[in-house]
Amino acid sequence: MSFVTVKNLRKTFGQETVVCDINLEVAVGETVALLGPSGCGKTTTLRCIAGLEQPDGGRIVVGDRVMCDIEEGTLIPPEQRNIGMMFQSYAIWPHMTVYENVAYGLRVKRMKPAQISEQVDESLRIVGLQHAAKRYPSTLSGGQQQRVALARSFAAGPSLLLMDEPLSNLDLKLRERMRVELRDLLKQLGKTAIYVTHDQADAMILADRLILMNGGQIAEAGAPRDVYDHPTTIFGSEFLGSTNIIDFSDVVNESGQTVGRLPNGVLLRIGNAGTSLRHAIRPERIALSRQCEPGWDVNVLRGVVRKTMFLGNLTYYDLDCNGMTLVVQAQADSFGVGDELWLHLPPQWLQSVI
Numbered sequence: 001m002s003f004v005t006v007k008n009l010r011k012t013f014g015q016e017t018v019v020c021d022i023n024l025e026v027a028v029g030e031t032v033a034l035l036g037p038s039g040c041g042k043t044t045t046l047r048c049i050a051g052l053e054q055p056d057g058g059r060i061v062v063g064d065r066v067m068c069d070i071e072e073g074t075l076i077p078p079e080q081r082n083i084g085m086m087f088q089s090y091a092i093w094p095h096m097t098v099y100e101n102v103a104y105g106l107r108v109k110r111m112k113p114a115q116i117s118e119q120v121d122e123s124l125r126i127v128g129l130q131h132a133a134k135r136y137p138s139t140l141s142g143g144q145q146q147r148v149a150l151a152r153s154f155a156a157g158p159s160l161l162l163m164d165e166p167l168s169n170l171d172l173k174l175r176e177r178m179r180v181e182l183r184d185l186l187k188q189l190g191k192t193a194i195y196v197t198h199d200q201a202d203a204m205i206l207a208d209r210l211i212l213m214n215g216g217q218i219a220e221a222g223a224p225r226d227v228y229d230h231p232t233t234i235f236g237s238e239f240l241g242s243t244n245i246i247d248f249s250d251v252v253n254e255s256g257q258t259v260g261r262l263p264n265g266v267l268l269r270i271g272n273a274g275t276s277l278r279h280a281i282r283p284e285r286i287a288l289s290r291q292c293e294p295g296w297d298v299n300v301l302r303g304v305v306r307k308t309m310f311l312g313n314l315t316y317y318d319l320d321c322n323g324m325t326l327v328v329q330a331q332a333d334s335f336g337v338g339d340e341l342w343l344h345l346p347p348q349w350l351q352s353v354i
């Protein structure tokens with residue numbers, strides 16, 4: 001069941017339309033990541049949902065409340081939306097104790113002291129910081145400060161959590177740990193959350209579903225694995241991981257099979273054909289060997305290694321396949337420059353992209 005519904009959301013700044021007719025739905029208890037390059041409109045979309053930005057068009061419903069409907073003239077102010085927020089500059093106040101930081105929002109809401117105490121204790125317990133209630137932020141590690149911000153964002157029991165790059169101030173190791181902690185916590189609390197990031201690892205690990213934005217529009221949407229394995233756009237296949245783009249000169253149907261013709265005349269069978277002549281295949285989906293392996297009955301090419309890029313646990317090989325360059329990911333140090341190799345492009349991993 002859909003808990004958040006955003007319909008035809010549009011926002012312009014001056015002449016620039018930064019969010020163009022975005023439609024999205026978030027189910028109860030689901031974490032959706034809005035992912036995309038800098039400036040693609042993720043934060044603006046989130047701020048519209050929070051009520052911090054007034055859209056120029058569209059409708060936003062959270063639970064059974066219409067938060068905004070520009071045509072109807074409905075616009076609920078942010079403080080009445082019951083939405084928790086956690087932003088990049090997580091801004092916990094240095095002059096307040098951990099307890100006071102978490103209690104602040106509840107006081108603003110004029111909750112009764114006994115209820116405040118109960119909810120702050122519970123929030124700190126959930127993030128594992130009950131013992132640090134009386135400490136000041138400067139005496140906490142970066143990860144602990146992050147958890148204070150997190151406790152603060154859900155202390156008031158919001159119906160929806162909005163997070164904008166909450167991990168981006170952390171160093172890589174801490175970030176890797178916190179993204180797993182955060183995912184587990186969101187699941188444990190059963191919170192519905194929208195998470196903005198430009199970091200694909202954050203999005204892949206945290207999100208039940210990701211929405212990839214580009215130029216104010218949605219380019220791809222789906223479960224992280226589906227979007228990764230079956231992107232429908234060149235942008236999607238290149239933004240998430242790396243890819244090879246193959247331009248066929250022709251795509252035809254031959255006895256029930258879709259086949260693409262390379263400019264050099266070689267034919268490749270295609271598993272996920274669409275309307276486009278362009279197809280993507282990820283470097284790790286191409287098999288590489290010194291010989292043609294058993295079972296490689298179609299889509300076998302020969303190539304010469306032109307470049308290697310050693311990454312420790314694996315290596316990327318640039319191969320020249322009769323005028324077409326393909327990048328293949330394989331075990332580290334398996335091959336060297338000048339090696340003549342066999343490549344297998346499984347049809348199911350050739351994906352039509354626009």
Ligand SMILES: Nc1ncnc2c1ncn2[C@@H]1O[C@H](COP(=O)(O)OP(=O)(O)OP(=O)(O)O)[C@@H](O)[C@H]1O
Pocket residue numbers: 013018036037038039040041042043044045198
């Ligand atoms: N208050 C504002 N006034 C004018 N332009 C704005 C304003 N806020 C955002 N923009 C512009 O809108 C576009 C989208 O910005 P937004 O912050 O939504 O992108 P983003 O995808 O979240 O990027 P980032 O990851 O860098 O935060 C950008 O071109 C930005 O410069």
